[in-house]
Amino acid sequence: MRPEDAPGAEPIGSPTPADWELFRSWADREGWRVPAPELVLYRNQLADSALVLRGGDAAPIGFVTVCRHQRHAWIGNLIVAPDRRGEGHGRRLFRYALSALSALGVDTH
Secondary structure, rough: OOOOHHHEEEEEEEEOOHHHHHHHHHHHHHHOOOHHHHHHHOOOHHHHHHHEEOOOOOOOOEEEEEEOOEEEEEEEEEEHHHHHHOOOOHHHHHHHHHHHHHHHOOOOO
């Protein structure tokens, strides 16, 4: 069993439209420049390439996006709620993204 699948672990799934507004506010707070066309892609054509980690109250704790091209990929937009940093959520999202990419045949080494 992967650590991210352990009983009691917060679920990782697809972001909702409302979640993207929260992502945007966290990104703005960090000074990130996230172009609107990129967000449109992750809300539409690349929706299966965006993940959100939810807390026990179902509120987003963190986000990660991946972009795959054949056997290669990159992980981007990894962000955790400012008040939840230092708890291992970013590490969990990163490992989950690596695991998902590996399952798709991407060389993750």
